[in-house]
Amino acid sequence: MKPEPFTVEENLARAAADRATLRAYSPKPTGPVSLEEAQARALAYNLDHRLQMFNALLQDRQLDLTRLDMLPNLTANAGYVSRNKELVSSSASYLTGDMVPSNFENVSVDRERTFADLTLSWNIIDFGVSYLQAKQQADRVIIAQEQRRRVINNIFQQVQTAYWTALSSERVMPRIRPIIKEARRALAQSRAAGAERSQDPAEALRYQRSLMEMIQQLEAVEEQLAVAKTQLAQLMGLPPDTSYRLAPPTGRQATPRLKLSIDDMERIALVNRPELREEAYNGRVVLNEGRRAILRLVPGVTLLASLNYDSNSYLRFNDWSEVGARLAASVVRVASIPGVAKLGDVQLEIADYRRHAMTMAVIAQVQISARQYAIARNTYERAHEMAQINRNIANLQANTQEAETGSDLDVIREKVNAVLADLRSNRAQADLQSADGNIFATLGIDPLPADVKAATLPELVEAIRQRRQQWREGRIPVPVLPAPQAPAQPAQPIPAMAATIASNAK
Template sequence: MPKHVIKPLSLVVASGLLLGACSSLEPKVYTEDENRQRIIQDQARMYGEQEPVSSPITFYEAAARALKYNLDYRLKLMESALAADLKDVSSHEMLPRLVATAGYAGRNNDSGGTSIGIVDRQQSLRASTSEERYRDLYGLGLSWSLLDFGVAYYRTQQKADQMLMAEERRRKVAQNVLQDVRDAYWRAVGAQRLMPEVDRLLARTAQALDAARQAEDRGLLPRQEILAYQRALLDSIYMLTVRRQDLEFAQAELSALISLPPGSRLVLADTQEASLPRAARDIEKLELLSLQNRPEIMEEWYRKRVDQNDLKIAKAQLWPNVSLNWSYQYDSNKYLYNNHWSETGLQVSLNLLRLLQLPALNDAEQTQGETNDMRRVALSMAILTQVRVGALRYELARQEVEFADESLRVDRNLLDYAQAAKSTSIGSELEVIRAEGRYLLSRYQREAAYSRAQAAWGRLYNSVGLDVMPESIDQHDVKTLAREIERTMNAQEAQSLLIGSRAVEGGHALVQP
């Protein structure tokens, strides 16, 4: 079969196959095996490549694990990297376009024709052609447009600002993760201290309740007295059960924040509690720091530039466009005198009707700028309120810790007295259990007060917008990252006027029974 017949036939067959494939496409639901495989892969990505927990976790190690393995923060890291990649992609759009083409053209007959004279209008009856039926075409074209360059230039600036906005969002997520870890860690430490004692007291209370029921069945005490005794024991069991649930939730929350694999045992470093720092009393300095450092304000500031570039792009499309073109062409047609040639061109164009948009664009530019400024000012006011409320809340939390310490001391003395006065009577046993329950509740309240004070300090720290992260997380192991976080936080607290002096009356060591 001749070559000029094979090529068109192959094109027809390929087109038919393509159309048949497109017409046979139908929605395809994932199978159960594919779904199970997806779950296995997702779980592997959740907990894969984590350093094993080989020792009790300190607060700074918990913060390091959360920032290194927390999925929300890792997502923000990827979004920041994606914004940087998109910025690089956008910058290439400013380059001229260099297009290479290659093709094949053919027809089933000759493109010939007759002609007439221009002057005498005499017709030449002999038909002729100067084009082969089948020929190869190649080309290489270079074009540059002033309008495309201007639009790409502003788009690149927008992508750069969006990259900076993504970085500010990453900073905010890191700050929020650190605040959540601080809140959950100290509650989890209290849970680790109190859970065994709560379980032992629950067991003792349950035994005392069984003994009371047996005494009721035997008629050893008046019915009203024994029922009141059982009522008191049931109240104690309810109170302890509720507190135990709170403690379990704290440990579960911390495990989720540091992305601990399911079934892992969470053991925290039960060291001497750090004294609660005193916040600086100069609120104006804290407010100035927050206006300088908060990621939300910086993000809004970058957003203003993004909106301004949108309007600049719209204005750029109003003005004349200049296009420069150069191309090299090749045609295998043997009847041509020159089978290859180059072409150049210059074109200027202007859409006159678009100039009518200029007044509206000027008004929109002014309104957009005022709106962005007002949004940023309103956000700044909200941030200043957070700083003021955070400082007040932290000072009240420190006072609550002092009161909880005093309550704990009194209940410790009451327990000692009840144990010293214990006898063999049921009422005496009940009084000891009550005293132990009150003392355990005071310990819970003291641990809760200290964790609330730590959480209040974390909110104040977060309201100022200070960063605690090194340049790169992936290049540090957990121990090194924890030391970097501790060093950075201590330096920032000292240098940023968050601390006037270390408190000596707050944050006493926990009194053990």
């Protein structure tokens, strides 16, 4: 066999087909896109989410196959045999070893014959191993569902951040371009005046330098904002060059307020976070894996039953049935059961410690996300006030210019300051919304109701809107954790475990 790379024509055909498929994959928006519609489109058309859905479906199909392993083996066998010579046999005396004179040559098998059998076998140990394997696969199905929940939460958080960043772009971009145009016109006028030597050259150059610095600053902002809608389109499954508009949310939605205490958020996160649930299911998988390892070492009992047929004419009965039982054991493997059991205990203990470490990380994430939300809200309020002040200054400077008491440079500078202040305010609002989405994802709350049955995009949008309304109003159920039966203690004290590891290392 030799490597056979695709030809140029095949690569071109593949690229064209993939491009056409992606462009037809997600319908183009017909109106302004709201945050809920952007999240619904990401849920319906995002390829990463689709891939995770197929992974969950694959695990579910694997469970169907694993269930079949618990059934007994039913084997059908048939064949045809032909000899070119008769199967002739003779017999000898057991005592002397001499040939028996009578019946010196015997034939007991036809030269041509057919045979068939239907055998049912069931190994009890294999059944137990397959049963535990099926339980493990059932847990893996749930793990895949939890991983899908995590992907959905991450996608919703990314969409929320990208949406507000793109909305900032739509709000500020129309104001940047006229200012750049005005600054370029003032720059051209200053250069023309410098060529005519109608003003001081040093003052003219400083004036031009200030204009160029403002133009560069605005162009850098314009370039950063230009990619925001492209990133949002990619999350929604749209081609990057798709043209669409965004629908600004209402004022009540624009500045969310947190209505849960830190203790409430910790309890919600510990119950709902997909990572913690996944680790709990992984613990069950590890437990059943240890049981499977021990069960493989136990002596196996196999039950047999078969229906047989042979066309040999020398047989008195050409069809018959058989039943039997077989016991098989490896003495060496049985002796290793204690070691395998200890290995399983260690693996289970590691799974417990991994879950505890994840629990600690989740609690820390809740604390950090709440603090980041408070900081983002304070930053937004200050940026909003500063933007209002800069707008007032820009208006006063414009009135001064109309009264012919101010310079063009001062007017342009204050317009730039006002635009940049508005940009900082919008970015602070985007950061606040991102912090709000981060808390939502940190708590592991499902962005869709559990009983949602959305068949169309508008129905999905409405379901997301209702869920967001519950979040804004604080109508999120807070679980009540039961009191522990006894103080939780690790299976082995940390210093003793560390000493054991160090001793083994030596």
